[in-house]
Structures are given as structure tokens and as C-alpha cells.
Amino acid sequence: MTSGTALSPPSNADTPTAQQRERATTIFERSVAGRRAGSVPKTDVPERSLADLIPANLRRERPPQLPEVSEPEIVRHYNRLSRRNFDLDTGPYPLGSCTMKHNPRLNERVAALPGHARLHPAQSPKRAQGALDLMWRLERSLSEICGLPHVSLQPSAGSHGELAGLLLTRAYHEDRGEERTRVLTPDTSHGTNPASVTMAGYEVVKVATDERGGVDLDDLRSKIDESVACLMLTNPNTLGVFDENITEIARVVHASGATLYYDGANLNAIMGRSRPGDMGFDIVHVNLHKSFSQPHGGGGPGAGPIAVSDRIEPYLPVPRIVRSEGGNGASPAYDFDYAQPKSIGRLRGFAGNFGVFVRSYAYIRSLGGDGLTEASETAVLNANYLLAKLREGRAGRYLPVAFDRTCMHEFVLSGAPAKRELGVKTLDVAKRLLDFGFHPPTIYFPLLVDEALMVEPTETETREALDALAEAFDEILAEAESDPEIARKAPYTTPVRRLDEASASRHPVVRQAL
Amino acid sequence: MTSGTALSPPSNADTPTAQQRERATTIFERSVAGRRAGSVPKTDVPERSLADLIPANLRRERPPQLPEVSEPEIVRHYNRLSRRNFDLDTGPYPLGSCTMKHNPRLNERVAALPGHARLHPAQSPKRAQGALDLMWRLERSLSEICGLPHVSLQPSAGSHGELAGLLLTRAYHEDRGEERTRVLTPDTSHGTNPASVTMAGYEVVKVATDERGGVDLDDLRSKIDESVACLMLTNPNTLGVFDENITEIARVVHASGATLYYDGANLNAIMGRSRPGDMGFDIVHVNLHKSFSQPHGGGGPGAGPIAVSDRIEPYLPVPRIVRSEGGNGASPAYDFDYAQPKSIGRLRGFAGNFGVFVRSYAYIRSLGGDGLTEASETAVLNANYLLAKLREGRAGRYLPVAFDRTCMHEFVLSGAPAKRELGVKTLDVAKRLLDFGFHPPTIYFPLLVDEALMVEPTETETREALDALAEAFDEILAEAESDPEIARKAPYTTPVRRLDEASASRHPVVRQAL
Amino acid sequence: MTRYTSATDSDRQAMLDAIGAGSIEELFDQVPAEVRLDRALDLPDGLTETECFDHLAGLAARNAHADAEVCFLGAGMYDHYVPAIVDAITQRSEFLTPYTPYQPEVSQGGLQVMFEFQTAISELTALPVSNASLYEGPSSVASAAYLAIGATKGRRKLVVSRGVHPHSCETLRTYAKGFGADVVEVGLDGGVTDAAELAEAVDTDTAAVFVQNPNFLGAVEDLEALAAVAKEAGALTVAAVDPLTLGVLRPPGESGVDIALGEGQSMGGRLDFGGPSFGFFAATEEHLRRMPGRIAGETTDADGRRGFVLALQTREQHIRREKATHNICTSQALNALGGVIYLAWLGRQGIVELGELMARRTAYARERLAGVEGVELLHEAPVVREFAVRLDAPVDEVLDRVAEDGIAAGYPLAREYPEYEDGLLVAITERRSKEDIDRLADSLGAAIGALRTHTVQKAPIPEEVAS
Amino acid sequence: MTRYTSATDSDRQAMLDAIGAGSIEELFDQVPAEVRLDRALDLPDGLTETECFDHLAGLAARNAHADAEVCFLGAGMYDHYVPAIVDAITQRSEFLTPYTPYQPEVSQGGLQVMFEFQTAISELTALPVSNASLYEGPSSVASAAYLAIGATKGRRKLVVSRGVHPHSCETLRTYAKGFGADVVEVGLDGGVTDAAELAEAVDTDTAAVFVQNPNFLGAVEDLEALAAVAKEAGALTVAAVDPLTLGVLRPPGESGVDIALGEGQSMGGRLDFGGPSFGFFAATEEHLRRMPGRIAGETTDADGRRGFVLALQTREQHIRREKATHNICTSQALNALGGVIYLAWLGRQGIVELGELMARRTAYARERLAGVEGVELLHEAPVVREFAVRLDAPVDEVLDRVAEDGIAAGYPLAREYPEYEDGLLVAITERRSKEDIDRLADSLGAAIGALRTHTVQKAPIPEEVAS
Numbered sequence A, B: 001m002t003s004g005t006a007l008s009p010p011s012n013a014d015t016p017t018a019q020q021r022e023r024a025t026t027i028f029e030r031s032v033a034g035r036r037a038g039s040v041p042k043t044d045v046p047e048r049s050l051a052d053l054i055p056a057n058l059r060r061e062r063p064p065q066l067p068e069v070s071e072p073e074i075v076r077h078y079n080r081l082s083r084r085n086f087d088l089d090t091g092p093y094p095l096g097s098c099t100m101k102h103n104p105r106l107n108e109r110v111a112a113l114p115g116h117a118r119l120h121p122a123q124s125p126k127r128a129q130g131a132l133d134l135m136w137r138l139e140r141s142l143s144e145i146c147g148l149p150h151v152s153l154q155p156s157a158g159s160h161g162e163l164a165g166l167l168l169t170r171a172y173h174e175d176r177g178e179e180r181t182r183v184l185t186p187d188t189s190h191g192t193n194p195a196s197v198t199m200a201g202y203e204v205v206k207v208a209t210d211e212r213g214g215v216d217l218d219d220l221r222s223k224i225d226e227s228v229a230c231l232m233l234t235n236p237n238t239l240g241v242f243d244e245n246i247t248e249i250a251r252v253v254h255a256s257g258a259t260l261y262y263d264g265a266n267l268n269a270i271m272g273r274s275r276p277g278d279m280g281f282d283i284v285h286v287n288l289h290k291s292f293s294q295p296h297g298g299g300g301p302g303a304g305p306i307a308v309s310d311r312i313e314p315y316l317p318v319p320r321i322v323r324s325e326g327g328n329g330a331s332p333a334y335d336f337d338y339a340q341p342k343s344i345g346r347l348r349g350f351a352g353n354f355g356v357f358v359r360s361y362a363y364i365r366s367l368g369g370d371g372l373t374e375a376s377e378t379a380v381l382n383a384n385y386l387l388a389k390l391r392e393g394r395a396g397r398y399l400p401v402a403f404d405r406t407c408m409h410e411f412v413l414s415g416a417p418a419k420r421e422l423g424v425k426t427l428d429v430a431k432r433l434l435d436f437g438f439h440p441p442t443i444y445f446p447l448l449v450d451e452a453l454m455v456e457p458t459e460t461e462t463r464e465a466l467d468a469l470a471e472a473f474d475e476i477l478a479e480a481e482s483d484p485e486i487a488r489k490a491p492y493t494t495p496v497r498r499l500d501e502a503s504a505s506r507h508p509v510v511r512q513a514l
Numbered sequence C, D: 001m002t003r004y005t006s007a008t009d010s011d012r013q014a015m016l017d018a019i020g021a022g023s024i025e026e027l028f029d030q031v032p033a034e035v036r037l038d039r040a041l042d043l044p045d046g047l048t049e050t051e052c053f054d055h056l057a058g059l060a061a062r063n064a065h066a067d068a069e070v071c072f073l074g075a076g077m078y079d080h081y082v083p084a085i086v087d088a089i090t091q092r093s094e095f096l097t098p099y100t101p102y103q104p105e106v107s108q109g110g111l112q113v114m115f116e117f118q119t120a121i122s123e124l125t126a127l128p129v130s131n132a133s134l135y136e137g138p139s140s141v142a143s144a145a146y147l148a149i150g151a152t153k154g155r156r157k158l159v160v161s162r163g164v165h166p167h168s169c170e171t172l173r174t175y176a177k178g179f180g181a182d183v184v185e186v187g188l189d190g191g192v193t194d195a196a197e198l199a200e201a202v203d204t205d206t207a208a209v210f211v212q213n214p215n216f217l218g219a220v221e222d223l224e225a226l227a228a229v230a231k232e233a234g235a236l237t238v239a240a241v242d243p244l245t246l247g248v249l250r251p252p253g254e255s256g257v258d259i260a261l262g263e264g265q266s267m268g269g270r271l272d273f274g275g276p277s278f279g280f281f282a283a284t285e286e287h288l289r290r291m292p293g294r295i296a297g298e299t300t301d302a303d304g305r306r307g308f309v310l311a312l313q314t315r316e317q318h319i320r321r322e323k324a325t326h327n328i329c330t331s332q333a334l335n336a337l338g339g340v341i342y343l344a345w346l347g348r349q350g351i352v353e354l355g356e357l358m359a360r361r362t363a364y365a366r367e368r369l370a371g372v373e374g375v376e377l378l379h380e381a382p383v384v385r386e387f388a389v390r391l392d393a394p395v396d397e398v399l400d401r402v403a404e405d406g407i408a409a410g411y412p413l414a415r416e417y418p419e420y421e422d423g424l425l426v427a428i429t430e431r432r433s434k435e436d437i438d439r440l441a442d443s444l445g446a447a448i449g450a451l452r453t454h455t456v457q458k459a460p461i462p463e464e465v466a467s
Ligand SMILES: Cc1ncc(COP(=O)(O)O)c(C=O)c1O
Pocket: A097, A098, A157, A158, A159, A160, A190, A192, A193, A234, A238, A263, A265, A266, A287, A302, A304, D328, D329, D330, D331
């Protein structure tokens, strides 16, 4: 119903859609010499030739070829372009590991308040007390949710948080005079984990996954030693299952002196139900653009605050936010503290993605503690319900769940049987889903699972939407039983059809020729 | 190009589009008992049973069956619905007489400022000086543009302004002890004109149009006498031509003691070039949602301020805005004046559509006097260019212009030859245009012209867009030459195809059954 | 070139060539010299976007708005919270920029919204048919009179309760001149419409009786009793109702009312200093073909798909011209969209909870203020969201003082109700907390106290008052 | 049920039945008891939308923002006007809510925007290839270091001009720990990078030289001369540039720079107390396959239609994992969209006019302030949008006084440049008029004057000063 496809979509491309008939035209191609939208105020100070102000050799001769278009053309161009995107408000977006939950517009409204949106980052903290107070409150909230005492909001996204965590780990060990060189990550880990490890100057060592989908304890024990700086985990992990051995894992890691890092991308499964700090993690990053409703914006912005234990605290990035209780009834005062001798230093300019903090803080206050817990419970309920629905149908046979147990907020299917028995790859199923008005799940990740489909419905999808999604899967597999070509050539109804990604990398064209 | 159709659209409905496959589902049909979006703050005052506050016989028993839906469902529902509309930011919208010009987003921004959007209408004028100042400035601007000294912003739209003008006329004549019963309108006039005449208690008398498209002077002379209260004109009129005899018409009308009313819907043709006041009009209404860029909103809101001459001024609606110069350097003060003994009284609550005033005032200040003049010049240039382009192609033969002369901001074609020679009606051409990605012109108006198409491109369309529109017309007529069925059965690509309007009126279903 | 046009000099030249004209001047030849403006408009030069924004922001800064004050102003428009989704959705170009849906195939979004809106209003009012909006409240009352005169075969008397919003009464009088009808007013008794006086006023020439619920003084009327009087004489009953009270108050459709209408601002609308908002208009089945304004109807397309169109257009000016049931064309579609989004957001439970919260807070506020020295109730009738008091000090001066505490205390009745020269109307919404109400009470008390002693110094008065 | 979820009790029951679970509790059985949270989160209760709005508005009200003050703050982020169309377009769900475009067939909008963005950045910097955004300015500098180390086969020395933004230097130092690289700083001379000192610092182990233009003190650097020194030693030149000066300043691509990057906030971005904004990153062709971040590329679909995809993904973490050129995943796509809309809005003429206006106003402001008693220029190098002065009074106290006049006078240099303990950085945009500048000058003069005489009273000092 929400998916909006009463009848099944076309299975051929005989009649191109309106968008398909339209040649993609860039704003630069719409440029006509002399046209313009914006205008700059007239000079109200003495007219001076630029020659007097900037030496000739430092001046630009030919202006950059920016587009020359009128305002109506710009608005029409980008409005039309926007309709070539699938978005969260079009239909279900069960993209595994990405937590595509509803983006409340209240958060956009409060982020746009001039007191937030128009606050200059170089404003004296004395005159930005509301902003520091908000950041302080968000730090405290995340601390409670993660079960770790100290928070830095500075990292700009999850991977930035990972890098921060690894540099904190390095600082921690070096401060204790230890030289550690290796970081362990499960073979199911997200690509940012190993990439961050390398950027932090460590060597990546893979840890195997056991038959329950958790960390293979024997493999872990065999690989851990004094050269290991850190174990990076996601829990529930990218298979959507909770590692039941987490306490033992933490014991082993701590015994070796390494730190235990929590990749918070899957926090949406356990808010109010379980806390990384209580599991023994030393460092956690949180993706505010996942569990805390910051819109993804087509690839950002986000924010990746980190929460840490006492032993890591001295190394947190600067500036820190400090609060001093206002004596006799006065309200407390907030300030930035730069004087942290052991700090790893800055990870970016100013104090982080404040606009994101505003949205996520508004989200946390809107739901409250119970609401966050209910959000996680419903996310897990929705995932298990969708999985059950899929099992009932053809997916049960062609797209079995990779690890057959109760899942958390997401689950991973294997398209291996579909490929084998129907000749339809996971990629084909995903593309065909587009014709049914759904965004496909994450595909071919985690690498561990053959032909993986990683499905995360989130708590904000309705039961009807999940039913419709399950039906679509079933119909696609039914089609494939009779004619696999349909999926192999899909999609048919999207603004463009299957794109040649290989050639785009072989002969990259990365800008409009002018 | 802007139209976005490189290839011509399908000419059959064999493959329904995604939107066509989707059954229209109302928000009420999405309702599930117990779901909700908004929440109401908890009671912070003593809990009281309603029974103590409202007698049982005045209380409601069963609550109204409003939808029960979560916020994500609402957002998705209306976002998806929105895509079933054609809008100004999708493509050209040459709807004659409606002036579908670009809607600047700056105007939306300033209208949303809390000082405007959150200002209560019952606020004391003392504490709303900015709002009254803005209204005063807008009144003065419209006065200058119309060439008439006095303005009331109160009317809510054009037709409201017309009614105001006719009630002003009544008050004016009655005040002079005259009993006049008839109002003249050309046969080309817009439907609101005669409808307003009737609501104002007058009898409508039609005046003929001459072969140049203007008022037939002989017919006018033959019908005017002491029983005539007013002549309502649009100039340029709905044929898009300027009445060259306007001065003589004004002389005749005034000689009879009647008032001359100007329907300002076409003001966009002459801003800064000619002024109704200078033509001899006593009363003018201005559609802020046409010439002054207030978005049409799918059928409002708008505003229809009126400008009048000295002799009409005493009867203007209350409240009036009055300005008192602040003595010695103090800034002037503004107030509402209700004490106007001869006023016709109120036409609505409070002081008019203030939010619209803000947008239109911002528009006037953005363009300035020269900008407004250029807007009108470009509107006339665009119309004549499009007409020339059409003439070059098949439209010249099948859709000839009704009055063959230079047009102003719009022109009227006659589909009579197309109907006769191709068997394709104006309605068919209009529906087929939808498949080409254009909104059709106004059709079957003015009534005077057989199979009329009324085309108003406005100044904000690009030359490329006009070329594309002309091409589309030509292609449609080419198709019709070979196969008229294509147009007769169009459209094929819209969310729904041709709708049965007759049955909707024969057996009206005007609400969702629950 | 303005920033909203795109014709460059070379565009202009090429276009003139295509037209075969030598200059733009030439295109205006048809405008006779004597009516051409031979000078530039006497208006300020155009501003860049940033200058224009700063100028408008400067004007806005001179208004005391409802975020800058604690606002107890009502009198027809109320400071209810506007959900963020209302702005987010109504600002989408697809809803913001189209014209009235004359081409239904590409207007299904707007038309379905109208259909949903009509359903919501029909549910609220418990009347079977609703239009898709009118301009706003008071002019809708006048439009109902036009309908009533037609429906009652030319009866020409309009009987109006003094409890109806003064703006509505004045608008009705303005329009009545055109209708050739007489407006007769019926007074109040104990805050509500005087039923006996009404019975006397209504006769066989009466086209309609106009009442409001809650009425302008906040009192809940007995619609059923009043409607009975009208029906008796074969007149229609027109009730202006407050939509957000319809979760708790008996709906007009269950009270014998023929036409229910009202101001829609409180349903997701901005205050906007009074407009744009929208008027709603619902009626019994028999009046469907006399309704003013647009009405969306359900139908099917060539392939049998469900779809929506403008129904019954033969009522309208663009078809029926001088015989139209009304002259309205552009209405308030976008505001009505905001209304239906708001009602879906509030939902079946919310509309009741909101009514109950308002009733309880209003009761608290009324008692709290009644307890303030120098304040007494203007009437004792039941109220749900607004109530009237009398102040023992010059109202305008009191308001000015209270304003200094950052409070807009209410709407002074004096201008429109000389008989309540000392009257003040106080409105409550879900945004006015108990704490706000207590602040109001304290500030009012202080202001009245100060002004009274102030008066004391001015004129000698009996001890007992002075002490 | 939260207002963002829709599972009612009966939904929940039906869903549990379908799952075959007795309770939601049961679904969490896999979480070992010892790590389950057996209490409610210690967070405040949820708020209704209106309460939440009021709470956030209350916090916002405690910030002195750029509409409430005349803002001369810069230091990397600037108060430029954000055109209304930027908000209108970036707030459309279709751009606001999607994830990174992993399914290109339904992400052509976002992908084409990236392609247009890359083109605009390439034009601005006069470098052939650009990515689709990084987090923000300073971390982009560190990312360039990572590229340079790879590109120079493991050279491990990073030479940084003291004219580079302190936040960038500090971020570079933080990252360098991970890279195992050394950061060496080169000082300034007369406001600009000391070329001689640079020449000494750069050697064959130098991976890259980092400069900024205009530099942190506002001075325009001679990029070409500095780049030549680097090239000499086979090191890359990385220039952090201010995009809105590139209409008038010689672009890095024409000055021998290998990598140009910077902070994008000034191009249509909000101030947002420092983020989110975006970083841009452009380079010479040879570095394409080492670039960090997303890059959109043009291709064709199965029917030969033009389309866009994420190109060169084999550089990225989700494919190459530990061998990736960078770890970045979520970036700043929405802010980059704002940037390309802004640049299209400003256009080819506008970018030049804006640069000229800033240069002229900055020159005026610099002279005006230099004329103020107690203010002198910190350097005489050419400037275009920002300049540095020294104050003859405690800077922080001066700023507090000036703030009382509703002016944010500038950025104090003391913390990051102890050698300029009395330094103040003043930024100019198209929003700061001559009038604003004059107000600043007067207010500064008054504040300094007051504080000096103030000091007089404190300590005895030579007459000539006192008089
Ligand atoms: C499991 C996991 N870890 C890390 C990340 C990286 O987070 P970000 O994209 O915010 O850098 C993601 C994002 O997809 C993820 O799913």
C-alpha cells in the first residue's frame, strides 16, 4: 500500500517513461552568457581599481566559468533533478546498516532558528551559552545511552569517530610506554573499520566469525597478544545478531591490555536495552545520522560523537566543553577548554557539526528515555516480523537468512540459492525491487555472506509497508521462476536503467566539459 | 529543453506508469485505530471532569473520525500526493489570464519571519508598527503603479475586489441620491465579473466586442444611460489586446455618471507603461497572486487590493491605515482608522491577507520601478515571440490567433480549424500537451472565441522554453494530421488519464465514506 | 535584466527579429500615447536579495509577535502550535505554485487534498457536505446569507445573534446591501443568545438565523434550542463554529444546524496578522448545489482508475457567470491543505484531548483571574477556550502595563461592545501553560492595582475604596 | 507509542504472533542478562512537539547570533548571505533524506548534483579533478597529507606555513601521529609565508608543503613562488583556498599548486556554530585515483542514456578496506548541494563582483580602523576579505565593550598566535556595509579609549601617554 504498487510494474522497456525520455542536462549546459540570478550590493565605499589592491601577478585573469542562469531556471533545474532521487518520503528504504528512519521536520525547524543557524563559531562562549548548554546536554544524554562517562561530539561522522578512537588508543598505549602495532577486526566488519585502522598507522588483522555469527573466540584468543592495540567490534554486528560472548570477548581483550572499540552504527537495536559501556567497551562512536534521526542528505552531513571510559578520557580531542556550577542560584556557565596536555588534539575545525547536534538533541528530547527504548524495541520487532514474512514466501527458499536465529534490528539474507536455482543474482533482485517502488537492501555486504542482502526496516515503517515489501520480494522470485530475464534486465521504470559502472571507472569523466 | 521531452511521449496506454498503477488512497483509508502523530501537552491544571465544565447536552458523544496515522505516514502520504501535481517548478505553465510567473523563495522566507508569521491580528497597532508600515508602503506602491490615489488592501482575491468595487459604486451613487440598477461588462469578461455584479444586486448587461477585439463603441453608446451604475473592463482584455479607444470609453462612461471599473488581472502587461488611473478608471483591483508573485497555492491564497479615485475614497472599507508624521524627527506612527461614516464597512475579518502583502511588497522592493517595467516588457516580448513561433508552424494553420494583431502579455488562439480539418478539439490539444510535459493554456475562454486557447507565457520563461512549447504544439498537430486519435485519447502519461467530469457532477461523491 | 527574468540583450534582439518588430517600444504602440506613462515609476530602486531581506527583517522587528510575548489574544484567531510538517509539506513547490486545478489529470495531488479536506470538515461538523475552502471566517458568514436567500426563495431578513463575531456581523451588513436584505440583531442574556428575543425577531420573511459557538464572548450556546426557533419559521440556521472545540462540543450537524462554517486559522494556520487563513463551509445534503466555492468530487478516468475532479462546476462563475451561486474564484487552497495536514496530525484522539486540555485550562484561568482584585467575570456561561472579564481600571492602560511584562493579556471589547466598555476577552490554547496563566493573573492584578491607586491620587473618592 | 512509530498494541501482538514470539522481551533473549540494562534510561521524559520546540527556542535565545549583532567574525567561516533558494531546494525530502547513492538508477538527482559540484569546484580552482566533498576544511588538509605521503612513496615530512589556519595545523598534527609523519612549521614575514625559511625547511623527505590563500591573517600569498620551492624538492604543494576570493585571486591551478582544498561554508552554508559545512578537494589529473571521498562520474545506461554513478569506488573503504585511499564514508553531500546552488545563483559575473566588493570594503575597513587611536595594522600585505590589526588595550575587554554596542568586532589571535597577543582578525562580507564598518571603528575607538584611561587610573605612566 505505502509501496504504492497495486499492479506489478512493467517487465520490459518498450515505453520509456517521461524521465527516461529526458536527456540529463547539467546546470552548466543550461548556461547562457549574460544571464544571472544573484546580485551583489553596489559598492558603498570609495571605488578603487583592483590593481591598486592586489598585485597583477596575484590576480585572476579569466573568471571561472560558473553557470549563467536566472533564478527560475535554477529552481526548476534542481526541482526536476530532485525527482530523479528515491527518498525516505517516497517509500520504504530498508538499507541495512544505514538506519533509514523517519526524519522529523521539527528537527529541521529548530536547527534553522537564527540562534542556531546564524551563530558564528568564533562567537565568544560567553555569548553562546545556549549552544554550549545544548552540547553539554547532548554529551550527557549520549553518555547515559552508551554507558560511558565521557563524550566528545567533535567527529564529523562514524568513520571520523573510528579514526578518533584509534588515535585515542594510540595515545593511551604510548602514554603507558607501549608500542602496539596491530588492530583486530572481525571479517564481518564495515569497510571503514580497516580503512581507519590503516589511517591510524596500525596493521589490520581479521578475526573469524563462528557458526552463530559472533566472533570466533578461539581465533580471537589465537591472535591476541601484546602487539594488539585494539579490537573493533559492532554489536549487534553487521549480520544483525548480538554477540552472546561479548563479556568473554571483553575479558580476553582487556587481559591483553588492548582497548575494545564499539562501532555504534547498530546502536538503534539496543537503546535503553543494553549499553556498550556495560559490555566492557572503552570507546564508542555514535552515528547521529543513524540512530538519532539526522537526515542522511544523500551522503551527509552526519556526526560521529565518541563516548569513552575514564582511562581514555585524558586523551579526548580539544576543545572540551566544561561546565561550572553558578554559585548561589546562578545558572551554570559553560566554556571551551583547550588546556588538555594529553589530548590527541583537534580532528577538525571549530567544535563539530553543531547543526546535527541540534537535530539529534531535539530527537532525544522528543522521545525521552522510554521513547528511545521503544524505538529500539520496535526496530527489532519490525525486523523479525519482516524476516518471518519473507520466510513464509519464496524468499524462504531462494533467499534464506544467513544465520538462522532471532535477529536484532536487521538481518542478512543469502541470495546464493536464487543465483544457483533461478540464475538471478542479488544484484538483479535489488534492481527489480526498484520497479516495485522500494529501495533495495544493502547488497554484497557483509562479504562473509555469499550474495548478501542486508535488510533493516527501522522502527518507523508500518506493518502494512513491511507486508508490501515481503510481497514484492515474493513476486520478484515468482517472476524469476518463470522468466529470470525480467530481473536480470531490471530496472525498467527508473529515470535511467542499469548503468555501466565499470566504464565510469575505466574512463573517468568527472566534470562537465565546457 | 526545460520541457524535458527530448523524444515525443507515448501515444498509447499499453504500459501504465508507476503512478498510474497506484490506486488513489486517501489519508482516511490509511487510518489504523490507535495510531497518532501529534500529541497534546499533559494537563498542568487541576484535573476536572468535562461534565463539570460543559453540560451534557452541549457535549459531543462520538469523536469525529479524523485519521489515525503516524507522522511518517502523513509525510509520506502528502509527499507522494504532491508528485501527482504539475507545478511551476516542473515546466512552463502558460495558463492564460493567470500570470504563472516565478515565485521567489525570498518572499516565502520573509513571510515566515516570526515578526510577520507569528503576529496576532488583535495585537495593538502600537505594538505592530512594522506591519502597518509595511501595509502603508504597499498601499503607496500600488497607488503609484495604478495611478490612483487611495488604496485598500482588504479584499482577499480578485473577485472579492470586484464585489468591493461594485459595493463602492452602489454607495457612491446612493450617496448622491441615485438609484442605478445595471452594470455593463464586455462579452469577453471573466466569469467573476458578472457573478460579482449579481452578488452586488445589479443586473448584468453585455457589451459587444468590435473586430479589433476592443469594446464595440456603438454598442456601448446604445446601452449606456442613467440606469447604468458601472462599466467593468479588463485592459488589456482577455483577448490579450489593449483597447485603443479607452479614453473615449472613459469619456462616455463618465458622461453618463457611471463608474469605470478596472479588472486588474492583466496588469502584468502594463506595469510602468500605462496606468489604469491615467486611463480614467475610478476603481481598480489588483491580483497580488498574479502580477505580484504571490504563489497560487493550487487555488489560493491571494489578495485583491483595490485602488480608487478621490470621489470613491470616502466609501472604502474599514479599517483604513492612517499615518501620522512623528513630530520633530520622530518616525511616523501608523494606526487603524474605523471612523469612516460613509464606508461600505468590512469585507472580511481583520485587515486582509497580510502574509500575501509581505510577499508582494518584497517582490516590488526586489524589482523596483524599473524592474516592474522590465517585467511587463518581457512578458509582452515573450508572448509576441511565442505567437510568432507558433505562426511559423502548423499552429498558424490549425490554431490561428483570434485577433490578428500585436498582442500584449497573452494571446488567444482559435482551435476551430483544427477541429474542422483534423477532428481534434482544443480540449484534445490541451490534454496532449500534458504528455509533452507542459501545462496547457487556459481553454474555452474567452467564450467569444470558438475553441479558444488563451496563452500567457509570462516574463519568467526562457526563450528556450518558449521554443520547446512551440515545437510541442507543432508535433501535436503533426501527429493529428496522421492520426487524430492520439490527441483524442490523450493524455497517456499523467497520474490518471482523462477523467469523467460529468458523472462527478451527476452523482457527486464529495467525501470519503467511513 | 531582473533576477527573475532571463532575456539577455541578445535574446531580446533575436526575439524581436523573430517577431519582426524593431523594438520593444513598438510592441506597445497599441497603447495610445495619451495613456502611456512617459516617466519611470516613482518607486525605490530594486534591492539585491540580501538588502531586501534585511529591509523586511527590519520591519518585522518592529512587531511584538507571539514568540516574543505570552499571547492571550484570540477573538477569532488563536496561537496554536503549527506542526513542522505543515510548513514542510505546504512549502513544496508541487503544492505551493500550481493554479486552481483546471487540468485534473495533472492536479490529482491538489484535488485529492480537497477531497480529504472536505471529509475532515464533514467529520468535524457532522454535516454531510463541505466545500474545499472560502476566503476566511467572516466573509463565509456573508456567503451563507447569499445561499440562504436563494434557498428560501427570496426571503430578505437576516437575524444575527450579538454573540456572532463583530467582524462577521459587519461583513454580513456590507454584503447585505448588495443582497438587498435587512440585518436584525438579537441580544445576549447571561452571555448567550437571548432565545426569547430571537423567537420574536424570527418571522416568515427570515432567510436565516446566524449564531456562533462558542460565541464571541466565549460562551457555549445551546445550538439545538436556537436552531429549533429558526426551523419553526422555515428559516435556515447558520452556525459559525470553532473547529478545535468540536472534539468536545456537540457538533452543529447533531444540533439541527443547516450550515456550519468558520475560520480555519486555528487548524495549522499561522497568525499572519490575520491572513491568509481559510474559511470552511459545510451543509446538509440539500444545499450541495447551492454551495459557494470549489468542491472536489470522486470519479474515474478512461481506464477506470479512481480520480478526483472539480465537481458541480455549473454552480460556479466561470461556467454560470451571473447565475453563479457565488463569485469566488481563487480561494485558500494552500491554507486548507495546512488544515487537513493539521487534522491528520492531531487525529481522532488528539482533537478530543486538545478540547479537554483547553476546557480545563480555560476553567483554571477563569477562576484564577476572577480571584484577582479588580477583575470580575463578564458572564458565567460555560466556556472552553476563551472567556470574558471586566476590569476595574481603564482597559487600554492595563494592557499597556501588562505588555511591559511581555504579556498580551487579551482583546478589549470596548470598540465593538460599548456596553462592555470595561470588557476583556482572554483566550487559552495548549501553548499557554498554568505558569503563563499565573503570570497573567499577577501582572493584571499589579496593573489594575497601580492604575486604581493612580486614579485615587487624581480624584477624591470614598474612604472604603481608597483604603 | 512514540509519534514516529506506528505499531499499536494490536499491531505488536499480530506481529509477535507472525514471528512466533510471546513477547518483545523474548526477541532480546540473545542479549546476555549481565549486559542487559535492567532499568529505564536516566533521561527526561519525552516532550510533545510544541514543548520540544519551546525548549530548543529557549536555548537558541541564549546565543548572540549574526542577525542580532553586526558580525565581523571570520577566521574560516563567514557571514555571507544564503539565498532563499538554497534552503528551499536543500529542504526537499528528495535531497534531504536519501542515503549515499549506492543505487544509481534511483539516485540520479544526487549523482548529477555531485557531478555539477565537481565541475564548479574544478572551475573555481582551475584544477581538472575534484571530489564530491569532504567533512570540512581543516580535516581536508590532513586528508591531503595522507594523499601526499602515498603519492611521494612514503616521504614523511609535512611542511606547514604558519599562515595556515591553526585548526588545520592542529588537525594535521593529530592525523600525522597516525601517518607516522613529522610536521614542521615555517614562519611568516610581513604577514606572508617566509619563502626563504620555507626553502630551508623543504627537503627530499618532504611529502608536501601546506599553504593557505588568503592566509589566516588575511594576507594574499604568492602561491606560485611557494609552489616552486616545493616542486624543486619533489614535494607536492597543498593550498587551502577561500572559494569566494577566486573570482579575483589567481587560482591555485594556475599557480603550480597540486592540491587545492578548503572550507565550503561561505558558499551558501549556514554558520551553524561551525558545522555542518563541507570541505572541497581538487587536484591535478595524476592524483585522481588517490583522491579521498566520493567522486561522481558520467556513464550510460543499458539503453545508452546519459547517467551518473559513483566512479572509482575501488579507491574507497567499502571496496578496498584497509587499502583504501581514505576511510571516509558519510560525507557532506547536502551541504555540497547548497554550495553548487549558491555558485549557480552567484554565477560567472557574481563571483567576480563579490570578490571586488569585498576587496574594496576590506580596503576601506582596514584604512578606517588604522585611523582609530590605539589601533594599528598587524601587517601591510594585500588583503581581500579579512585583515589583522593590533589593539593598544586588552583585546578581550575591548571585545566585551564593543559587544555591548551590538557588534562582534573580530577574532582574537592571542590563543593561537601568542606572538600577536594583541591581535584581532576582522572579516568583511557583502553584508557588512560602509555604515557597519564606520560603527565598528567608532565603537572600537571608544572601547580602547575607555580601557586606556581606565588603565591610567590603575598604574602611573608617562605624561605623554596620559595626556
Ligand atoms: C557498520 C558501520 N560502521 C561504520 C560506518 C561508517 O559511518 P559513517 O558513514 O558515518 O562514516 C557505517 C556506515 O554505513 C556502518 O554501517
